[in-house]
Amino acid sequence: MISTRLSFRLPDAAWMLEFSAEALRTFSENAQHHRWSKESVGQLFTRDLTSTRVLVEASTLLKPTLATRARVRFDTAAASAERQAMFERGLHCVGLWHTHPEPAPEPSPEDRALARDHAMAAMPQVSGVVFVIVGTLPVPAGLRVWVDNGHQLRPAALEDA
């Protein structure tokens, strides 16, 4: 059980990305620990986009329209409605997360396309979107973080506490 925050950084970025204990709990609780586990998906929210430490305060769970062991789809209208509701509470969407049935997950070609679509849609308000995949190893080993800036999907590295 993770009770503290975790920080990630891109190789040449001035800002850090932090995940609250609550956001990390959602990842851990939905990791695919069984052969019959299905993929989960949700969105990532922060209160302050201007800080050099972007804190992902909440990770939500979207109701999938399709979920199998190695695939998940969600309703974009439901995701949009959730962003609106969170925005009214002062929270901005910074990206997406989903689970994979592999220990240290890698993005599929479909994942890369999804991250790019979201990055293009979010511009120019934000300079990139956060793309998290939760594998089967316990957090933080199973937690992988990327940022898509509209041109590249780049891995962020876990900072030493």
Ligand SMILES: [Zn+2]
């Ligand atoms: Zn995936």
